[in-house]
Amino acid sequence: MLVDRNRHEAVVIGGGPAGSSCAVWLAHLGFAPILIEAGSRIGGLCRLHSFRDDWNASLPGVTGPQVADNLEVSLAHAKVPLLLSHTVTGVEPTGDGFAVAVSGVRDVVLRAPYVVLATGVTARGLPGTNIAAPKAEDSSVRQGSASGTHGAVLIGPGEHIVAKDFRDKRVAVLGGGDNAFENALYAMRHGASSVDLYARTVRAQRQFVRQVPVAHVHAGKYRVDAAAQAVNGNHYDVIMVFYGWEPIVDYAAGLKLRRTARGYVATDAVTAQTSCAGVYAIGEVAQRQHPCVVTALADGVVAAKAIQASIEQNGS
Numbered sequence: 001m002l003v004d005r006n007r008h009e010a011v012v013i014g015g016g017p018a019g020s021s022c023a024v025w026l027a028h029l030g031f032a033p034i035l036i037e038a039g040s041r042i043g044g045l046c047r048l049h050s051f052r053d054d055w056n057a058s059l060p061g062v063t064g065p066q067v068a069d070n071l072e073v074s075l076a077h078a079k080v081p082l083l084l085s086h087t088v089t090g091v092e093p094t095g096d097g098f099a100v101a102v103s104g105v106r107d108v109v110l111r112a113p114y115v116v117l118a119t120g121v122t123a124r125g126l127p128g129t130n131i132a133a134p135k136a137e138d139s140s141v142r143q144g145s146a147s148g149t150h151g152a153v154l155i156g157p158g159e160h161i162v163a164k165d166f167r168d169k170r171v172a173v174l175g176g177g178d179n180a181f182e183n184a185l186y187a188m189r190h191g192a193s194s195v196d197l198y199a200r201t202v203r204a205q206r207q208f209v210r211q212v213p214v215a216h217v218h219a220g221k222y223r224v225d226a227a228a229q230a231v232n233g234n235h236y237d238v239i240m241v242f243y244g245w246e247p248i249v250d251y252a253a254g255l256k257l258r259r260t261a262r263g264y265v266a267t268d269a270v271t272a273q274t275s276c277a278g279v280y281a282i283g284e285v286a287q288r289q290h291p292c293v294v295t296a297l298a299d300g301v302v303a304a305k306a307i308q309a310s311i312e313q314n315g316s
């Protein structure tokens with residue numbers, strides 16, 4: 001009998017906490033998943049920030065990259081096959097499941113009756129421009145080089161901020177949430193000659209807000225001219241944009257998935273199944289709970305158990 005090497009029991013897309021957890025649980029439950037990750041390492045957003053992960057009550061003092069390393073170890077222990085540095089470009093229904101188009105070192109189409117979307121979010125760009133956040137597969141950004149940072153305009157948090165030299169720079173920060181204030185403080189502490197923060201409304205935690213001098217926080221409407229690197233007519237060497245997040249789900253457009261009012265992938269509350277039977281969405285791409293590592297891990301378990309129940313019910 002001919003064995004179809006590209007057929008799996010489940011294809012998990014995205015190797016952050018949600019996708020890693022789901023793949024590990026599927027393997028432990030006795031199924032044969034494959035995990036596809038666009039970046040060269042497992043870990044998702046955890047890999048990109050070096051802060052201590054004090055949100056996780058069971059891992060005091062552990063940093064984001066250490067959490068990412070632990071996910072890698074768990075996947076290795078569970079013997080989950082990984083396709084790293086490969087990006088999913090399309091998911092289409094077939095007669096007996098789904099075809100998942102993957103692009104990378106080698107282009108391939110995988111087939112499976114179950115697909116799990118765990119691709120997380122990307123920072124929203126600056127309206128009216130095509131400047132976007134760095135992508136996971138842009139390894140130069142992950143390794144801290146300055147390329148891929150879109151010159152003077154930086155979108156969202158991450159290693160491209162750490163790679164930037166703020167010394168003697170005039171910096172404008174756009175946004176009123178925690179990320180905006182935390183990164184404004186980062187630029188202040190890394191030698192910026194001045195940091196002005198522009199926010200329609202200030203929503204950040206007080207612990208961050210009170211550290212930025214009031215005279216440099218401009219609340220209310222403001223005008224951005226990205227080409228001139230100006231805000232309200234003032235020129236800046238660097239403009240950092242923190243306009244929140246949006247789900248990475250364009251590759252699944254062919255499935256016509258239902259979305260929530262906030263644009264995330266809508267799912268069944270109990271099973272994490274999307275509006276397309278056999279397709280599950282977990283972690284930040286669905287934002288079913290407060291976004292963090294613990295809820296992403298839990299979501300992975302929920303989807304794995306729901307897939308197990310479905311397989312056992314359908315006898316396939």
Ligand SMILES: Cc1cc2nc3c(=O)[nH]c(=O)nc-3n(C[C@H](O)[C@H](O)[C@H](O)COP(=O)(O)OP(=O)(O)OC[C@H]3O[C@@H](n4cnc5c(N)ncnc54)[C@H](O)[C@@H]3O)c2cc1C
Pocket residue numbers: 013014015016017018019036037038039042043044045046049051052053054055056064086087088089118119120121136137157158248251282283284285291292293294296
């Ligand atoms: C600055 C910062 C600090 C944070 N600090 C903490 C903290 O201390 N504690 C905590 O609990 N949470 C923290 N978080 C939040 C936490 O990192 C996220 O909630 C968590 O990583 C979400 O997991 P996820 O698996 O849903 O998505 P992600 O971690 O974003 O993983 C998604 C993965 O999918 C991959 N992917 C995307 N598109 C494709 C594609 N087409 N094909 C293949 N792969 C793809 C991406 O490369 C990525 O690896 C922080 C977040 C940020 C931004």
